[in-house]
Amino acid sequence: MTIGSNNVNKANINQLSTGVPGLDEVLGGGLPEYSFNVLAGPPGCGKTTLAHQMMFALATPERPAIYFTVLGEPPLKMLRYQQQFNFFDNEKIKDSIHFINLADETATGDLDKVLKRIVMEVETHSPGMVFVDSFRSVVLASRPENSSFLTLQQFIQQLGIQMTSWQATTFLIGEYFTESEPNPVFTVADGLIWLRQSVQRNSVVRKLEIMKMRGQPTLSGLHTFRISLEGIKVFAPPQLASADQANTEWPVKKRLCMGIPELDAMMGGGLPSGYSVLVAGPSGSGKSILAAAFLEEGARNGETGVIAAFEQRANRTRGSAIAKLIEKDLIGVVDTRVSALSVDEISALLIAEVRRLNATRVVIDSLSGFELTLAPTFREDFRESMAQMVSALASTGVTLLMTSELEDRYTDLRFSPYGTAFLTDAIIVQRYIEVQSHLERMIAVVKMRGSAHSNELRLFTIDEEGIHIGTMLRDHEGLLGGSPTRRSSVDYVDG
Amino acid sequence: MQAALLSLVAAGASSSQIAEAAVNEWCEIDAVLSPIIGPHGVAALYKRALHLIRDDYPWLIAAHEHEGELLFNNFIQLKTALAKRTTAEASAANLSLYQSFHTTLVSLIGESLTHRLLTSILDNSLRGDAVQDTSS
Numbered sequence: 266m267t268i269g270s271n272n273v274n275k276a277n278i279n280q281l282s283t284g285v286p287g288l289d290e291v292l293g294g295g296l297p298e299y300s301f302n303v304l305a306g307p308p309g310c311g312k313t314t315l316a317h318q319m320m321f322a323l324a325t326p327e328r329p330a331i332y333f334t335v336l337g338e339p340p341l342k343m344l345r346y347q348q349q350f351n352f353f354d355n356e357k358i359k360d361s362i363h364f365i366n367l368a369d370e371t372a373t374g375d376l377d378k379v380l381k382r383i384v385m386e387v388e389t390h391s392p393g394m395v396f397v398d399s400f401r402s403v404v405l406a407s408r409p410e411n412s413s414f415l416t417l418q419q420f421i422q423q424l425g426i427q428m429t430s431w432q433a434t435t436f437l438i439g440e441y442f443t444e445s446e447p448n449p450v451f452t453v454a455d456g457l458i459w460l461r462q463s464v465q466r467n468s469v470v471r472k473l474e475i476m477k478m479r480g481q482p483t484l485s486g487l488h489t490f491r492i493s494l495e496g497i498k499v500f501a502p503p504q505l506a507s508a509d510q511a512n513t514e515w516p517v518k519k520r521l522c523m524g525i526p527e528l529d530a531m532m533g534g535g536l537p538s539g540y541s542v543l544v545a546g547p548s549g550s551g552k553s554i555l556a557a558a559f560l561e562e563g564a565r566n567g568e569t570g571v572i573a574a575f576e577q578r579a580n581r582t583r584g585s586a587i588a589k590l591i592e593k594d595l596i597g598v599v600d601t602r603v604s605a606l607s608v609d610e611i612s613a614l615l616i617a618e619v620r621r622l623n624a625t626r627v628v629i630d631s632l633s634g635f636e637l638t639l640a641p642t643f644r645e646d647f648r649e650s651m652a653q654m655v656s657a658l659a660s661t662g663v664t665l666l667m668t669s670e671l672e673d674r675y676t677d678l679r680f681s682p683y684g685t686a687f688l689t690d691a692i693i694v695q696r697y698i699e700v701q702s703h704l705e706r707m708i709a710v711v712k713m714r715g716s717a718h719s720n721e722l723r724l725f726t727i728d729e730e731g732i733h734i735g736t737m738l739r740d741h742e743g744l745l746g747g748s749p750t751r752r753s754s755v756d757y758v759d760g
Numbered sequence: 761m762q763a764a765l766l767s768l769v770a771a772g773a774s775s776s777q778i779a780e781a782a783v784n785e786w787c788e789i790d791a792v793l794s795p796i797i798g799p800h801g802v803a804a805l806y807k808r809a810l811h812l813i814r815d816d817y818p819w820l821i822a823a824h825e826h827e828g829e830l831l832f833n834n835f836i837q838l839k840t841a842l843a844k845r846t847t848a849e850a851s852a853a854n855l856s857l858y859q860s861f862h863t864t865l866v867s868l869i870g871e872s873l874t875h876r877l878l879t880s881i882l883d884n885s886l887r888g889d890a891v892q893d894t895s896s
Contacts, residue, residue, distance in 0.1 A: 340797040341805075344869045355872045359879075366798035 278480065281434065284322020284352070285315065287499030287613065291473070291488050293481035296456075299432050300479070301425045303400070303450055305441040306460035311471060311492050312438050313343060314350065315460065316396050318496040319436075321352045324361040328393030331363045331386055335371050335403055340364060343398075352496045363390055371403055376420040379403060383424065387431050395428055400437035400450070418449045425453050455479040461487070468605045468640040473499055489607040503612035503657030521626070521664050524562030525555070527734035528693070531710045531719035536691060538625075540714070541655055541665040543688075546695030550706055551727050552668035555693070556628045557587050558731050559666050563626040564590050570626035571618045571663075573599040573611060575634025597622045605640035608650030612657055619663055627663045633670035655688045665689075671696075690714040695725075699748045700738065707744060708734060765851045775850050779842035782854040783835045788881050789861075790835075796877065803832040809861035817853045819845075 280295030289295045296302075296319070304312050316332075324330035334340045344364070347353050358364070365386055370378045387395060397403065403420075428435040437450060451457055457477040463470050472487040490499040520535030529535040536542055544552045553576065560570040572587075590596040597618040599611065615627060629635060636647055643650065658665050667689065692712040698705050708725045710718045722744050724735040741749035768781055793802050807830045814821040823841035824830050831837055838857075842850040866874045 334798070339801060341801050341868055344797075344873060348870060348873060355870075355876045358873065358876050364796040366795060366801070368798040368800060 281323055283319045285318050285497050285499060287488070287490070287501045288473075288497075290501040290504070291475055291484045291499055292478060293475075293483040296434060297479070297481060299429050299434055300455040301428060301435045301453065302437070302456035302458065303454040304436050304438045304458050304460070307462065308440055310460040310462050311490070311497060312440075312460055313338065313347065313398055314492060315458075315497050316398060316436055316438055317347050317350070318352050320362060320394060320396060321354055321357060323394055323434075324357055325393070326360045329361045329363060329390055330394040330396065331365055331390055331392045332396045332398065333383060333386075334364060334366050334398055335368065335400070338399070340366055349494065350496050351494055363392070367397075367403075376403070376417065380420055380423060380427075384427055387427070387433060391431070392433050395433045395435045396438060397436070398438040399440055401439040401441065421450055421453050451477070463487075463642050465640065465642040468642065470605050470607065470640045470642055489609055491603075491610070500607060500609040500613045502609050503616060503654055522562050522566070523555070524558030524560075524565075525732050525734060527723070528555075528708070528710075528732075531708075531721065531723070531734070532691070532693075532713055533716045533718045536664060536666075537716060538664055539659060539662055540690040541659060541667065541688065542691040542693060543667050543669055544693045544695065545669045545671040547671055547697060550695040550697065551725070551732055552670075552695065553630050554584075554727055554732055555695075556630050556666055556668055557584050560590070560596055560626055560628055561586050564595050568626055569595050569597070569622040569624040570628065571597040571599065571615060571622065571624045572628045572630065573601055573615055573635070574628075574630050575601050575638050576630065594622070597624065601635075601638055606638050607640065607643050608647070608654055611635070612654040615654075615658065616661060619658075619661055625663055627658060627665045629665070629667040631668040631670055652688055696745070697747070698744055700741070707738075765854060769847050769851050773847060775845055775847050776843045778847050778850045778854070779839045782842055782850070783839045785858075785881070786835045786838065789878065792877060792881060805861055805864055806832055808864050809857055812860045812864070813853075813856045816856060820853050820857065 279298040280289075280292075281298055282295050283289055283292070304316060306312055320330045320332060334343065348355070363386070367379060367382060370382045383395075383397070425435075437454070439450070441448070454477065456475070456479065459474045459476050461472045461474070463472055471490050471492065473490050474487050475483040475485075484501060486502070488499055488501055490497050492498075519538040520529075520532075521538055522529050522535045523532070544555050546552050553574075556572075560572065563570050570590075572591075587596060591598055599614045599618055601611070615629075618624065619627060632651070636644060639647065655665065671694070689712075691710070691714065694709050694711050696707050698707050706725050706727070707722050709720075709722045721737050723737055726733050726735065738744060738749060740752050742752055743749045764785070765778060765781060768778055773781075790799075790802050793805075797805075807824075810821045810824055810830065820838075820841055821830070824832070824837045838854075842854060845853065862874065862878075869877075
């Protein structure tokens with residue numbers, strides 16, 4: 266992939282695929298070839314891992330990589346720990362990847378010697394990529410009395426010129442604690458990738474920011490990432506799929522059955538394809554059962570689905586029918602048990618699973634559980650991130666059902682404690698009411714964008730077969746207050 | 761390393777020749793590892809290897825000691841110490857030292873990567889064998 270003009274007289278900048286999931290998107294397409302970059306952040310934030318992952322992905326015998334280790338982490342330890350990652354391929358070492366220790370040159374404090382050694386090795390191996398880890402050690406080791414011929418500023422400029430002329434994409438890896446610290450390195454660099462660990466209460470979240478990347482449409486902001494045995498995975502914010510994929514037709518033609526015929530009727534013939542629906546109700550009112558019915562109905566029609574369940578005992582509450590569909594891989598499950606989740610991470614996982622199964626139905630059960638799973642640092646931005654996620658999911662053309670715990674308050678009519686109601690195209694609300702000393706359940710369709718729908722408040726029951734929607738309580742009033750009063754002696758009437 | 765030295769012993773080499781050959785091998789190891797893990801890294805591994813075989817070869821570690829500190833100086837102490845022993849003792853001690861060094865390196869960076877880094881030396885040793893075989 267290249268960026269820039271197609272005009273033959275202008276330089277085309279190749280973009281290298283970094284091999285780090287999500288990073289190319291955040292970089293605006295990939296890493297510009299021959300760029301001179303700084304990878305910065307506090308100790309332990311994943312700089313060396315990120316560098317290694319890119320190096321193992323990009324190095325070839327024809328275009329090898331040189332990894333210069335300086336005074337920082339002892340190379341033996343680095344090799345010991347980095348080889349635990351799956352991307353670390355022993356076979357590449359010596360042919361495609363050369364580790365070179367610069368401790369002797371750096372210890373002299375003479376930057377000229379360091380530069381000469383780097384240039385000598387670059388001339389010998391003709392690398393496509395060069396890493397200097399850690400660059401901070403070079404800076405600290407440089408002694409003014411020894412570097413009368415070459416200042417730090419000149420050293421960086423010369424290094425930059427040399428590496429670009431030798432057509433090497435370069436990374437200086439360094440421990441920097443504050444990005445406001447004036448630093449000549451940051452000025453000279455074409456790219457500046459900053460890694461951070463944000464700590465709030467007990468949760469630690471890793472975040473990455475592209476502070477600078479010359480000539481590239483990078484995605485601004487802090488992007489969460491996770492380090493596992495697979496290496497680093499960056500969660501780019503969910504991007505809207507191209508417009509032609511958003512297949513909600515207007516006016517609505519295709520509708521999906523909810524798996525409960527009476528509910529379909531109340532919704533004016535089912536849920537329009539591509540819509541998002543919020544099912545709000547108090548604990549135990551049957552939201553998850555409704556969500557399961559929605560997915561099972563999809564499977565009956567040959568559709569696949571994806572579920573992100575945030576309940577404490579997700580496996581038990583899903584029911585055997587759903588469990589079987591999951592076993593057959595007709596329903597994909599997004600793993601929500603990892604700690605310190607971000608909305609972007611869940612979005613990325615959901616969208617990946619939707620694409621894998623070519624799914625048409627997605628369930629998030631529940632938003633309340635989702636919010637609890639999030640790292641505290643993301644809770645403040647929950648609504649904004651949710652809005653982004655819902656539109657990204659909608660743009661893939663899936664039909665989305667989300668449940669939301671609704672505290673039963675009989676003084677006001679609320680659908681969602683997060684103000685998420687505005688996000689969705691449709692809202693179904695479930696409530697408890699007291700009738701003749703019994704706790705009854707009631708269901709209503711309160712919103713259905715661009716479609717006629719029933720305005721009835723209907724009783725419903727739940728048994729082993731699922732939800733059964735019954736009658737209206739025609740002779741009662743004040744249902745939304747929770748304890749309706751009887752208007753006349755007439756008993757229940759069918760709706 | 762082992763095969764090359766054993767061939768020398770079999771060929772009736774003197775202790776000095778054994779010592780010379782052993783140090784050449786060590787210099788090759790150093791030449792391969794030093795650029796990667798740094799001279800200090802190699803020195804630390806070498807000293808650890810000496811330490812681990814101190815009970816079997818106390819004279820070997822003693823030769824490296826100076827005022828209570830272990831010295832590492834381009835294997836000069838190793839060469840001197842080996843040359844003073846019988847050929848059998850010298851080759852056995854050097855083999856133990858090499859095995860101890862190798863085991864330590866494997867414990868740190870794994871069998872596969874160690875093998876990968878030291879392949880050229882293993883190849884050289886094999887070539888050395890072939891030369892010995894034809895000359896004998």
